[in-house]
Amino acid sequence: MPHAIEVPCISLRDFDARRLEITEELMNASTQVGFFTLKDHGISMEQIQDAFALSESFFALPDDIKAKTAHNGKNMGWEKNAQIRPSTGADLKESMMMQFARMEGMWPSDDDIPGFRARAEAFMFPVQRLSVKVMECFADALGLPTDTFTEATVDPGVGDSQTSCRFLHYYDLGGKGYDPNRWRCGAHTDFALLTLLFQRPGEFGLEVCPGREFVGDHDMGNTWVPVEAKEGHIVCNIGDQLMRWSDDRLKSTFHRVRLPKPDEKKGPRYSIGFFNQARSDTIIQGPGGRYPPITGGEFIANAMKRDKLGDAKDVRAASLSADIFVKHATPFTRPGQLVPVVG
Numbered sequence: 445m446p447h448a449i450e451v452p453c454i455s456l457r458d459f460d461a462r463r464l465e466i467t468e469e470l471m472n473a474s475t476q477v478g479f480f481t482l483k484d485h486g487i488s489m490e491q492i493q494d495a496f497a498l499s500e501s502f503f504a505l506p507d508d509i510k511a512k513t514a515h516n517g518k519n520m521g522w523e524k525n526a527q528i529r530p531s532t533g534a535d536l537k538e539s540m541m542m543q544f545a546r547m548e549g550m551w552p553s554d555d556d557i558p559g560f561r562a563r564a565e566a567f568m569f570p571v572q573r574l575s576v577k578v579m580e581c582f583a584d585a586l587g588l589p590t591d592t593f594t595e596a597t598v599d600p601g602v603g604d605s606q607t608s609c610r611f612l613h614y615y616d617l618g619g620k621g622y623d624p625n626r627w628r629c630g631a632h633t634d635f636a637l638l639t640l641l642f643q644r645p646g647e648f649g650l651e652v653c654p655g656r657e658f659v660g661d662h663d664m665g666n667t668w669v670p671v672e673a674k675e676g677h678i679v680c681n682i683g684d685q686l687m688r689w690s691d692d693r694l695k696s697t698f699h700r701v702r703l704p705k706p707d708e709k710k711g712p713r714y715s716i717g718f719f720n721q722a723r724s725d726t727i728i729q730g731p732g733g734r735y736p737p738i739t740g741g742e743f744i745a746n747a748m749k750r751d752k753l754g755d756a757k758d759v760r761a762a763s764l765s766a767d768i769f770v771k772h773a774t775p776f777t778r779p780g781q782l783v784p785v786v787g
């Protein structure tokens with residue numbers, strides 16, 4: 445790369461008055477880097493902190509309680525060490541995925557965490573409203589009707605939403621044996637339309653690798669840029685659905701979360717991802733028709749299979765199986781040629 449790659453920071457201050465300027469900044473970031481951060485976005489620090497507090501209290505529960513809402517193979521529920529990236533093995537993390545619809549039996553009960561659903565939704569709805577604002581700018585810039593991605597992602601009450609909010613917990617590695625060749629989160633692209641990611645300052649490790657030319661391109665290159673967590677800033681990235689829908693103009697970029705190096709803090713890391721997904725029957729098709737049409741339902745089912753999260757029984761068994769920490773870490777041989785996986 446001829447010049448240093450930076451993940452641009454975009455302010456949404458005076459959104460209505462500055463809409464055109466903001467749209468241009470969003471397009472520049474998304475056609476070049478595929479990642480940007482947002483500030484002045486209207487989600488308060490209290491809202492963000494409450495979501496992290498809720499996440500911490502959920503992950504602090506014993507595994508057999510968390511397994512009451514184990515991943516159901518449809519991008520909902522709890523999984524632990526079950527998300528497999530073929531090039532790097534299972535991610536060293538646990539996560540809890542929530543959606544707006546079809547969540548019967550998938551919300552932790554009030555006995556285990558009082559008010560979990562209400563508190564989670566109090567975060568999810570405003571984040572969805574913010575997402576829609578940003579996606580309207582993309583629709584305008586791509587020459588599509590302004591509400592294209594709003595209609596595509598926001599359930600009008602029929603219960604076909606697939607958007608998900610994911611609490612992520614990367615373990616405290618202090619004093620534990622673990623294989624240094626593993627990843628907190630192996631290199632991947634997101635399969636969503638647009639992801640909003642919340643990180644906490646000091647909980648480092650996210651790296652991005654711009655340069656993907658087309659949605660089937662799995663060549664990552666070697667230039668990884670760290671994205672530092674800044675108080676209240678939201679990291680956003682284009683996912684594969686929007687790359688496909690924009691006929692590859694907007695880039696869904698590889699990213700990963702690395703383990704702490706020997707001299708770095710080994711504490712836990714919590715993050716929250718909000719993945720705007722196309723509704724089940726929405727047809728994803730770019731204005732130039734570069735790719736055949738595919739429904740949101742098919743798109744996600746494929747991604748779940750690829751990430752080995754498509755089979756609820758397997759995911760539950762993996763999540764409840766032996767801990768990943770070992771006294772003497774077994775060497776995990778990383779192939780010389782990394783074969784990244786999309787998902």
Ligand SMILES: O=C(O)CCC(=O)C(=O)O
Nearest residue numbers: 612629634650701715717
């Ligand atoms: O935890 C992070 O910072 C990134 C997580 C991520 O990329 C994902 O869940 O798709």
Ligand SMILES: [Fe+2]
Nearest residue numbers: 632633634699
């Ligand atoms: Fe991701």
